[in-house]
Amino acid sequence: MAKLWIAVVFGTIGILASVASSQLSVGFYEKQCPQVEAVVQSFVQDAITRKPGVGAGLLRLQFHDCFVQGCDASVLIDSTKNNSAEKDAPPNISLRGFEVIDAAKAALETQCPGVVSCADIVAYAARDSVFKLGGPFWEVPVGRRDGTISRMKEANASLPAPFFNVAQLTQNFAAQGLSQDDMIVLSGAHTIGIAHCFTFSPRLYNFSANASTDPTLDPNFATALKKQCPPGKAAAFNSVVLDSHTPIHFDNSYYVNLALQKGVLGSDQVLFSDAATSKAIKTSSVDEESWRAKFAAAMIKMGSVKVKTGQQGEIRKSCRAVNHS
Ligand code: HEM
Known part of the structure; x- marks a missing residue:
């Protein structure tokens, strides 16, 4: 009987989630x-x-x-x-x-x-x-x-924070109804754009009691990052590209970089270091076509998270302020 109730409750949640996305x-x-x-x-x-x-x-x-x-x-x-x-x-x-x-x-x-x-x-x-x-x-x-x-x-x-481990990242995405696979696929967005030094500099200078630099960073890459992000507050807002290979091209080199231990953010590199997720990283590093299709599908899924439809909310006149504010 308990099993039946669990099935009914979770089945209902599943139906509600798909109703929300099917309203779009x-x-x-x-x-x-x-x-x-x-x-x-x-x-x-x-x-x-x-x-x-x-x-x-x-x-x-x-x-x-x-x-x-x-x-x-x-x-x-x-x-x-x-x-x-x-x-x-x-x-x-x-x-x-x-x-x-x-x-x-x-x-x-x-x-x-x-x-x-x-x-x-x-x-x-x-x-x-x-x-x-x-x-x-x-x-x-x-x-x-x-x-x-x-x-x-x-x-x-x-x-999510850039120092999260895999369990924390997975839990953070689960809170939005997204799976660990969705998280890995969507993290591939870090194939473009930049990160400011303060988001990852503890990996370079204060990693742990045993190692000042994160040992999962390729040593030459760590040296290059240290040049762009010297220690101290003055460099906190310097920025580096997230994908040192093809920084403004939306491709799968994010995953190739992780496999080469050249991930900038700690929360990216852990996806390769942790046995729970490393296989998926390796797969996307060699199968770009399938990752592209999964990325598109995951964006549609993320785009339907807790959406307001019908009579809920409003159509704002200016995106910067609620109507009648
Ligand atoms: C998995 C958890 C994630 C964490 C912890 C994370 C964290 C970060 C951090 C710290 C930065 C650098 C921000 C800065 O210094 O200005 C960044 C940049 C970026 N993130 Fe994420 N992110 C995550 C997932 C995602 C997802 C799911 C997407 C999109 C689908 C995304 C898209 C981007 C993009 C495109 C940039 C570059 C932004 C720019 O150049 O202006 N991230 N992320």
């Missing part, structure tokens, strides 16, 4: 704003042509949006006198690409006022960034509504 649909704006994808794409492409790093920023923006209050553009809301918003939480301080979302939103508000949510613009912009940088293309299910709550504390509590 690919053709949602077909009638009210058919040009939405072309508009977002043109702003994203222009921005990346001018500065490729913006593409990495826009991809990370969707991840940080979805992990706090679900994919509802809560990460875009500015702090006010009475509220410290997600955006100002330390893990979000280096987010970039907000101006691209603002520009696309402004254009869409002129062409189809009050129709397209900021959360959907974020989802399109992430997809367009990946594609523009050579990654896979996927159809984005849309129909998300924008949230009205954005709290710094929640961002601090929900986003």
